[in-house]
Amino acid sequence: MAKRDFYxxxxxxxxxxxxxxxxxxxxxxxxxxxxxxxDDKKAEEKFKEAQEAYEVLxxxxxxxxxxxxxxxxxxxxxxxxxxxxxxxxxxDVFGDIFGGGGxxxxxxxxxxxxxxxxxxxxxxxxxxKTVQIEVPTLVHCDVCDGSGxxxxxxxxxxxxxxxxxxxxxxxxxxxxxxxxxxxxxxxxIISDPCGACHGQGVKEERxxxxxxxxxxxxxGDRIRLSGKGEAGPQGGPPGDLYVQMHVxxxxxxxxxxxxxxCEVPISFAQAALGGELEVPTLSGKVKLKxxxxxxxxxxxxxxGKGVAPVRGGAQGDLLCRVVVETPVNLSPEQRxxxxxxxxxxxxxxxxxxxSNNWFxxxxxxxxxxxx
Numbered sequence: 001m002a003k004r005d006f007y008x009x010x011x012x013x014x015x016x017x018x019x020x021x022x023x024x025x026x027x028x029x030x031x032x033x034x035x036x037x038x039d040d041k042k043a044e045e046k047f048k049e050a051q052e053a054y055e056v057l058x059x060x061x062x063x064x065x066x067x068x069x070x071x072x073x074x075x076x077x078x079x080x081x082x083x084x085x086x087x088x089x090x091x092d093v094f095g096d097i098f099g100g101g102g103x104x105x106x107x108x109x110x111x112x113x114x115x116x117x118x119x120x121x122x123x124x125x126x127x128x129k130t131v132q133i134e135v136p137t138l139v140h141c142d143v144c145d146g147s148g149x150x151x152x153x154x155x156x157x158x159x160x161x162x163x164x165x166x167x168x169x170x171x172x173x174x175x176x177x178x179x180x181x182x183x184x185x186x187x188x189i190i191s192d193p194c195g196a197c198h199g200q201g202v203k204e205e206r207x208x209x210x211x212x213x214x215x216x217x218x219x220g221d222r223i224r225l226s227g228k229g230e231a232g233p234q235g236g237p238p239g240d241l242y243v244q245m246h247v248x249x250x251x252x253x254x255x256x257x258x259x260x261x262c263e264v265p266i267s268f269a270q271a272a273l274g275g276e277l278e279v280p281t282l283s284g285k286v287k288l289k290x291x292x293x294x295x296x297x298x299x300x301x302x303x304g305k306g307v308a309p310v311r312g313g314a315q316g317d318l319l320c321r322v323v324v325e326t327p328v329n330l331s332p333e334q335r336x337x338x339x340x341x342x343x344x345x346x347x348x349x350x351x352x353x354x355s356n357n358w359f360x361x362x363x364x365x366x367x368x369x370x371x
């Protein structure tokens with residue numbers, strides 16, 4: 001039976017790049033993999049066909065010969081299932097999934113990253129502050145200098161994996177990599193462990209760190225402290241520490257991005273007659289002028305009294321919403337004054353335009369329902 005064109009098998013053009021060929025093989029191999037298609041002979045054949053095509057097209061010399069002479073050019077050069085074999089091809093393409101494709105380890109593993117949740121008052125988040133934090137972490141053992149071996153000795157290369165930390169397990173033509181059971185992925189064996197850290201190369205410790213909080217941070221922002229995470233095993237480099245910001249709720253202000261909001265209670269008389277009152281900002285008190293006949297929920301904007309964003313940009317505003325406060329605990333005399341005042345307004349719509357418009361709208365609504 002004639003072989004299909006290798007480019008057709010992988011579904012790529014003749015001028016496809018090495019990366020495109022590799023990506024195409026990954027897609028086809030995943031689709032027809034025997035584990036995904038148990039007892040399916042056709043899928044198994046397509047899987048082997050894709051492996052053969054990739055083995056040729058991923059090799060520059062074989063690809064050149066195939067482009068010139070077709071299948072005859074690679075059959076005599078050891079193409080098809082000769083040469084590297086499927087396990088090497090599989091390791092090259094899917095090494096990132098199964099642990100590096102048999103490549104040797106570049107060195108000791110990096111330590112874990114850490115997260116610290118920092119609670120901040122709004123004032124400190126807006127203005128910035130330097131804080132001291134205490135972090136429980138793992139540091140290199142000072143007795144063995146992080147090697148895990150007793151002082152005067154050194155770890156030796158694992159004989160099972162040759163120092164790679166990985167071993168290859170084969171089942172027929174299917175091959176995967178697993179963590180070495182002897183050294184547990186370290187690539188080294190410690191025959192005489194350090195007594196201080198019991199061969200781990202690290203020990204627990206609480207570190208006090210100084211963290212500079214930039215002005216303008218908000219909940220969800222985080223600061224990365226490089227190299228301040230856990231130390232890596234067997235002398236490996238440390239991870240990073242991420243300080244996560246959480247800004248506490250404020251009694252007066254509500255933050256919305258670079259703007260601040262607050263409610264300002266005013267009396268009935270202030271709303272009707274107007275006046276001037278002091279309102280707080282994060283940089284001190286300012287005067288707010290209330291015009292006569294101000295209605296409840298009127299919004300006043302104080303420009304530049306908000307937050308300067310941590311990533312740059314114009315400073316936000318302070319938005320003050322006035323709320324007319326109804327007087328309580330009235331004396332008999334005060335009640336009488338209010339009743340007299342209310343009677344003086346009776347029947348005069350010019351004093352309550354919103355109220356009269358609303359009642360007119362309600363009357364029209366019910367008339368339409370019953371009409």
